[in-house]
Amino acid sequence: KxxxxxxxxxxxNSKTTLTKAECLAASKQESNPVLQKIRKLAYESQNLKSPYQNAKETLHAASQRVPVVIDFRIENIPGRSSISFVCHVIIEGIEVASEKGTNIKQAKTNACETAHRIILMPKIEIVESSTNVKSLKGSVLxxxxxxxxxxxxxxxxxxxxxxxxxxxxxxxxxxxxxxxxxxxxxxxxxxxxxxxxxxxxxxxxxxxxxxxxxxxxxxxxxxxxxxxxxxxxxxxxxxxxxxxxxxxxxxxxxxxxxxxxxxxxxxxxxxxxxxxxxxxxxx
Incomplete structure (x- = not known):
């Protein structure tokens, strides 16, 4: 039948974001040193005393408390009438997010918003593509x-x-x-x-x-x-x-x-x- x-x-009953306490607990349980740093970064982003206007400022402030390197890679995408940009957020050599924008500032802001959302997810893992590009995969439970x-x-x-x-x-x-x-x-x-x-x-x-x-x-x-x-x-x-x-x-x-x-x-x-x-x- x-x-x-x-x-x-x-x-x-969906779990999309870890709380501050859960991020701290996850960082202590994580065996991978890179993922441990990312979990600590997520924790510090929620532990800031003063809230920031956007995720870019939040990640920057949190990175001052964790020995972690955050890089940005910008690509130009030519169009018929205008040029758009793609920003890749790279944390400790791992690509965490990439988003578009009509200018570099907007692309960075959009990419940081996505990156911040991903590092707060309940389950994260590092995956490697066929071209040897390592990226962070986040999971919603x-x-x-x-x-x-x-x-x-x-x-x-x-x-x-x-x-x-x-x-x-x-x-x-x-x-x-x-x-x-x-x-x-x-x-x-x-x-x-x-x-x-x-x-x-x-x-x-x-x-x-x-x-x-x-x-x-x-x-x-x-x-x-x-x-x-x-x-x-x-x-x-x-x-x-x-x-x-x-x-x-x-x-x-x-x-x-x-x-x-x-x-x-x-x-x-x-x-x-x-x-x-x-x-x-x-x-």
Whole structure:
């Protein structure tokens, strides 16, 4: 049976910014020396006695209290009628943010606003691109509320709308056997036999960094499930000449889609599952 969860938008338990105390605690727990400095910078930015007008001034003042180097790299972007600028904020050699502006001052201000927001995020990590550029990736954590406040629905029309080549499905025929399965158990998920966690324990991890857009719904689900230490499964069934993908979280079916290919079905089912969870938390 394909089920979803009714959304309730009045509650949003998303964690987007650490408090001053949390920044200090995070800096003490951080093993990477560069990330430790960035966490201390975030702490000092919230520990300033006098508030500053913008993030650029805030970061500058905070950097006077932490042995950290903040650099700016400016690029000119020629246009048809005018020139715009891109400012890259680099902390300890790590690119933290890049933003545009119609002039250098505005580009710096915009980039510093983004950089300040990222260093205050609950989860940060350093990633390296194929061109050996190191950047800081920040993550927003969203805690799913108690599912007892929601009721299952069985109306397939309440799922996100389908696109061309994709259809929603009814329940699987009795005796259907998946022809292919994927799960994060293969990536070293540690759990006891028959151990199941509640959906309220699932945390959506959204990555924000200057070099990528997040990697798609399937990638977000996988990272979130790994972070939450919860079982995520993709099961594939033949559906005529097409493929049907069922997504399960802790053995609960949250998405069920058909596509012309396995990848198309997985992409659609992942998007449906992620949208269901986002509706669930009103995020």
């Amino acid at each position: 394909t089920t979803a969860i009714n959304s309730r938008t009045e509650t949003q 969203t805690q799913v509320p108690n599912p007892g406040n929601f009721t299952p629905v069985q109306n397939k029309n309440q799922f996100p709308g389908s696109t061309e080549g994709l259809t929603h499905t009814s329940k699987l025929p009795i005796g259907s056997v998946a022809t292919y399965k994927e799960s994060n158990m293969n990536s070293g998920l540690k759990r006891k036999l028959n151990q199941r966690k509640l959906l309220e324990e699932f945390i959506i991890v959204e990555h924000i960094d200057p070099l990528s857009g997040g990697g798609g719904a399937a990638n977000i689900l996988r990272k979130s499930a790994d972070f939450s230490h919860m079982l995520l499964e993709f099961e594939y069934f033949p559906q005529g000449e097409a493929t049907r993908c069922v997504v399960k979280l802790e053995e609960e079916v949250l998405a069920d889609m058909v596509g012309d290919t396995r990848q198309l079905a997985k992409t659609a089912a992942s998007a449906q599952c992620l949208q269901t969870l986002r509706n669930y938390v009103g995020f």
